[in-house]
Amino acid sequence: MSEKKDLPPAAIRALKEAEERRKKAEAEAKAMPKELGGRDGPDPARYGDWEKKGIAIDF
Template identity: 65%
Template sequence: MTETSDKPAPADGAPEPTRPLTEAAKRALAEAEERRRLREAARAAKAPAEVGGRDGPDPVRYGDWEKDGIISDF
């Protein structure tokens, strides 16, 4: 006979559950997540503004080059 278990099977590639995290480990993970969030926000804020471009989506990607595209687009 086969044994059945009440525990759900782990997904492929997922690490098997280990012992519970300590409070210090939880704080460290929270701090790391906060640093990642701040880094991504800073990276988004540093994006330079386009000079002389048109408003809207990327002109090359959305076919503006076929509709009187601006040479600076390229």
């Protein structure tokens, strides 16, 4: 906590706002329903893996 004392007030305020946004995003993610029948592993839109068991898929 002593690290934050060395920061200017604007930086402390920005860190507090970022923490609030992070908590809000986590709460929204928990509120989302779980996907049924979705892919296992990494998100294909993020990692560019558009196939499943060798068959190309499209959304």
